[in-house]
Structure formats: structure tokens, C-alpha cells
Amino acid sequence: MHKIFRLIHQDNSSSARMGKLITPHGEITTPIFLPVATQATVKTLSNQDLFACRIEMLLANAYHLYLRPGGEIIKKAGGLHKFMSWPKPILTDSGGFQVLSLSDLRKIDDAGVEFQSHIDGTRYFFTPEEIIHFQKDVLGSDIMMVLDECVEFPCEKDRARLAMERTVNWALRSKKNFCAERLTVSPQLLFGIVQGSTYLDLRKECVERLLEIGFDGYAVGGVSVGEPQDLIYEVSSQVAKLLPKDKPRYLMGVGHPEDMLEAISCGYDIFDCVVPTRNGRNGCAFTYQGKILLRNAQYKDDFSPLDENCPCYACENYSRAYIRHLLNAEEILGLRLVSLHNIYFYNELMQKVKEAIQNNSFLNFKKDFLANYLKA
Amino acid sequence: MHKIFRLIHQDNSSSARMGKLITPHGEITTPIFLPVATQATVKTLSNQDLFACRIEMLLANAYHLYLRPGGEIIKKAGGLHKFMSWPKPILTDSGGFQVLSLSDLRKIDDAGVEFQSHIDGTRYFFTPEEIIHFQKDVLGSDIMMVLDECVEFPCEKDRARLAMERTVNWALRSKKNFCAERLTVSPQLLFGIVQGSTYLDLRKECVERLLEIGFDGYAVGGVSVGEPQDLIYEVSSQVAKLLPKDKPRYLMGVGHPEDMLEAISCGYDIFDCVVPTRNGRNGCAFTYQGKILLRNAQYKDDFSPLDENCPCYACENYSRAYIRHLLNAEEILGLRLVSLHNIYFYNELMQKVKEAIQNNSFLNFKKDFLANYLKA
Secondary structure, eight states: OOOSEEEEEEOSSSSOEEEEEEETTEEEEESEEEOBOTTSSOTTOOHHHHHHTTOOOEEEEHHHHHHTTOHHHHHHHTSHHHHHTOOSOEEEEOSHHHHHHTOEEEEEETTEEEEEOTTTOOEEEEOHHHHHHIIIIIIOOSEEEOOOOOOOSSOOHHHHHHHHHHHHHHHHHHHHHHOOOOOSSSOOEEEEEEOOTTOHHHHHHHHHHHHHHOOSEEEEOSOSSSOOHHHHHHHHHHHHHHSOTTSOEEETTOOSHHHHHHHHHTTOOEEEOSHHHHHHHTTEEEETTEEEETTSGGGTTOOSOSSTTOOSHHHHHOOHHHHHHHHHTTOHHHHHHHHHHHHHHHHHHHHHHHHHHHTTOHHHHHHHHHHHHSOO | OOOSEEEEEEOSSSSOEEEEEEETTEEEEESEEEOBOTTSSOTTOOHHHHHHTTOOOEEEEHHHHHHTTOHHHHHHHTSHHHHHTOOSOEEEEOSHHHHHHTOEEEEEETTEEEEEOTTTOOEEEEOHHHHHHIIIIIIOOSEEEOOOOOOOSSOOHHHHHHHHHHHHHHHHHHHHHHOOOOOSSSOOEEEEEEOOTTOHHHHHHHHHHHHHHOOSEEEEOSOSSSOOHHHHHHHHHHHHHHSOTTSOEEETTOOSHHHHHHHHHTTOOEEEOSHHHHHHHTTEEEETTEEEETTSGGGTTOOSOSSTTOOSHHHHHOOHHHHHHHHHTTOHHHHHHHHHHHHHHHHHHHHHHHHHHHTTOHHHHHHHHHHHHSOO
16 A cells, blocks of 8 residues: 655654655655644635745644634534635644643543633534544545643643543544545554653553554644743653554644644654744734744834745835834734744745755754744 | 817606717727726726626726835836736825725825825825826826815814815816816826815815816715715705806715715716725625625525626626625635626626617616615
8 A cells, every 4th residue: 555654755854754645635745834723714814825835735623613603604514624725734633632732621631621712602512423424424635633631830740641541542443433544545644642641651551552553644642832941852852762663743732833843853743832833913013033023112113024035925015114013003915924924934944944954954954944944 | 279078968757978088098989987096906807807797997096006006116117007907097085084084193284294004004294286196297197186085974164164175276276287288189188176074165176176176077075975865865866057058067086876976966077986896805795676785594506696697707607606605714715706707797787878878878777776776
């Protein structure tokens, strides 16, 4: 059978690697950053904008789409790709993290999760099986995630063990429901999620039990949930060593450029984060010389672009002073231009990362990038 | 001297006419609708979006731009066109209407207007001369408007006369300050504004006195300020008859498609209105079959575009159901897609108007349009 994931190049200077992943809506090259389209749209951006940023894959959220617009409408549309007119791959998160962070009155037991919608208070009960059905048959996701139990930081070890064991149990049920008959060369993919909080023995046990079940890729969840940076780095680097080399590795919800580069040096392949769009809407632009807070008075008559060397639409056409004016005047175009630039920046950074890996110079690239990016 | 405005065609079936107007940033063909870029941006849209809608001219607002970002920044940018990266003509309103509608504690006397900023309460004093200087030398407007005193509806006749006389007096001072040495073939243009509320004798006197001063074009202000539709039609049609045929005529703040077509049949050439963008942000899409309120439940699984025959980006790529979802989920892309479609619709309507005038069939076109548009 055709391999779904294959490594193209392994960097000499680190564990960074470059790979190809085949999905029903096309092949992607890793490392890759996925812009977050929680509610079937990357906030403020059109598909045209995303194409202009050369985005190859998005992340959407099963929890949000289940609640609104709901499965009936997306099914009728012919799936999520048709509903949102996005022809390229989509990875969908199961909603484990959202149930944790957004919903009221949640009650988790081995059967599944009971919770009230954060939108209108309606009561729902999610099972691991239903979430797979929703992602696979209703949304038509290219890559779907198992339902997991994500715990906050800090978390008592007993509580973390319980959540990890439930996550493994749910992963097994998800895999069974997924019904992995691989009749085509580009089937939908199912990823397992490693939990275990900051306890490395729990993480190790989780990895081993997930490997026994077997998934198309492995995600590391429950990181960047409030713990300090060194603990994020420690847990993610240790877990990476336990994951099989021949499967894609997804570090969920990370992050900032410096965090992604660190994780790439440990061998992670896939990332998603709301930071480029959320910070964008707050007037924070990412550049190779560091972050720019556009509301600062120093930019009021700065007629240079957000980033001198950036060829994105915002930088080719508008100045910092103009975008600052838009933000101050609460004009939507301001939110959009900074979001667009940030998504372009994140994607371009990943292109540079891939070049560096191919040249066996990832560590040098990382060092040079950080020297400029963090100097401000 | 080269004529700034010339009539290309006079419709046989009505007073509708087609003309060419030369401005420093290019020639435009009338009738024309100007999208409103109050704060140096058409709300939610980029210049790329406006180019895609084939927009030839925008309206911006001197009052708003004077307060934020202020003249110093725009001057430093090299004028409004450079500040907002808009290479085509811009008409700027003086702010008479905004002083009426937005500012607190305004005090109008013959010298000018004293008011407090609606943004931060700062006290300002505007004179007619300063407003001309700001539009001409700071913004670099292609077409600028005199400062006028716009009264609400209904308005006592004595009050309306006072405002009209002040408007004429200010118009004279504006013209003197404008310093009309016409050294180039495409100079900046100054338009006078006819006031007089709903009193036709006051309107007539105002026109006569403005004609004595002499302007590049004549605007009719103080309409669509709360009066019923038949009174808008009555006043605007009567005033149109008094205006010289060889100058462009601008009906300020009008409006809805049916109102613009009525005014075009009376011989008006230029329009501006916030309706396509404001209604767009409220989920109201304009189509040749009437207005669509996208929040209505009937559109929740309607996978057709906003308008079947529209080639705009929103209609070519997205469905009513998807846009409705975006609006319900408070996603900015929803506001943008409907605004974009509406601006495209308004501009395309004006293209069809021009074709109809050239074919001497404007009244038939208007009748057919209204039969479809108003039937819903």
C-alpha cells in the first residue's frame, strides 16, 4: 500500500525533519503551520487571502461546528470543504480542549462528555464514537482527532492518570468506530492524542498504549495550557523521543514562532495556534525583527510597511501609520491586514524552515532567526 | 480651456444623462455611486476588493479625518491618496452634516462652527476657510465640498432661511479661499451645496446665489434627513430643474437603489450612501430580486449564492447558508462578503444605468428594475 506519510529529509544538525503527508484533498509538506478556522473561517480572512498566503491546510473545530451551524446543514452542503469552499486539506480537532475551556457544567465519565453549549445552554452528550462519525461522515475531515480528556495545569497526578487512561480508552473506541478499511490510496486519517499532563511516566505509558492501538499520526495534547515555557519544552521534547519516526507528529496549540522552532528541532511536524490571528486582531504584527505593537505612538507617522521585506498584500500596499489609524478607528480592515500579514509570516517561516532542513542547517537557521526575532 | 465636465449623452425618455468628469486622479463617467470611506476605508473592504468591484471614486470625510488621524499625519503621508493607498479620485465631504449629527455641544455662528469631538471631547472651531485648506492642501481631495449648515427635518422656515443664508455666505468665503487659478487641465474641483430644507423658494434662492458665486459642480444637501420619500423626490426633482445642465449634480446621502434611479431620471449624476456597507454589515444583501435578510431562517440551508447572476467574489465562492452561518457566529468575513457584494451590486447597477441612457431607454430600464426589485 502507498505510504500515507514519508520522510523526505532528516536534518543533520537536529531532529528536525521534512515529510510528505497524503490526504484526501491533497499532499502537504511538513513542517506545516495550520491557521485556525474554528468556526469554518480563519477570522477576518477569505479563502482568497489564504491562497495568497499559500496556505495548504486549515484546522477547524468539531465542537464548534457541531453546535453551530450543526451537522444537518454541513451534511446538506456536502461536507465542510464544500460548506466553506475550501478545496484543500482540513484537520479537525475533536473538541476535547473546547469542552474543557468553553462549556458550562461539563460532566465527564467513561461513557463520554455531558456539557451545556456555550452559545445557548443546550445540553449535549458527546461520545468518542459520535465525534468520529461527525468528523468522518459529516464534516469529511482529511485528518480527524480522537476525543481526549485534556486537563488544566497544574494538575494532581491521580487526576492526570485518570484523564490519560480515559483518553486511551476513548482512543481505542474511536479507532474501532473509525473502521479503518483502507480502500483508497488517500484515505481519511485518524490521529491519536498523547495526554498525561507534565508527568513523563504518564506520557510514556500513554504513548505505548496508543502505539498498540495504532494511528496514522500522533498528537501531543495538554501542552501550552498555562505551564511555563521550560516545562512546555521539556515535556514536548521528551514525548517526541517516544514517538515513532515514520508517523507525523502534531504538537497541538503551539504556538509562538520560538516555540515552534524549538519543537521542530525535536522532530515535530504539524502545528496550529490562534496566535497569528488573535494577536493580529489586537494590533500585534510578527516580523523577523520581532513583534510590533501597532497601537504604540511611535508608529503614528511611520509610513514603512509592517515588514520591509514582506511581499504580503498588507505590506505591499499599506503603511504602519495607516494600519494603526484603522485599529484606532476600530475599522475592520485593520484587523484583517494584520491577521493577513501574520498568517503570511507564519507560513513563510515554515517555508524557510523546510529550506533549512533540506540544507542540513536547521539549528543555524533557528539561531539566526531567534537572534533577530528576540533582540527587540 | 479643457472642459472639466461634459455631457456625453442625454436620454430621450427622461432627464437622465451621462457625462465625463475630469479630476486630478483621473476621469470618471457619471452617473456614479461613491462608496463611503468615512475614516479613509470603506468599512470591511480593502482597495483590492474595491478594484475588483471596479470602483472609480470614493467619498471620504474631512470632519472625521481632521479628528483622527489628524492633518499632521495625513500631510506627512503626502495626502489622503497616499495615506490610504487609493490611486483614483476621492471626493471629500466638508463635515457640515457630521457636525450636525455627531458632535456634542456644537455652536454655529457666522464665523464658523464650534464643537466637541465625538471621540474625545476636544473642543474645535471650524471655519469655512480652514475646511477648504484642509481638503485642498492636506487631504489633496479631487472634489471638495464647501462647509454648509445642514438642518434636520422638520425645520421651521425661519431657521431654514438662516441656515441657507449662512451656507451661501460660507460658500462665498470658501470660493475666495479656494483660489481658483486654473493652471492645469485637471485642477482640484470645488462643489457648492444647495440648502433650504423642504422650502422650494429657499432652495431656489440658494441655487441662484450659488450660481452667482460659481462652482465646478452643485450638490443638493439636507435631503434624506428624515423626511418621507415623496418629499425627498419632490425637493430633489424641483431643485434639479434649477441647476445648470453643463455642471455635475450631486445628490448627497441618497441612497437606496430606487431613490437613486428616481434622482437619475431627474438629471442627477453623483451619489453616495452608507446603505450598501451598513446594511451589508447587518446581513442585508441587495439583489435584482430585492433585498435579502440573511439572518432569516429560510436561508439556513440555502446553498445558492446571494445573487445567481452576480460575478462578485462573494457570489462566485460562497453560499447564502455559509454567509448566514458567519453572521450568526459573528465572524468578520460575513460582514465583509455582504458588503463586497452590495458594493459590487451598486456599481453594476450604475453600469446598467449608463447603458440604458446610451440606448435612450432609461425609463424602461427603471420600470423593469423596479418591477423585479420591489416585487418581493
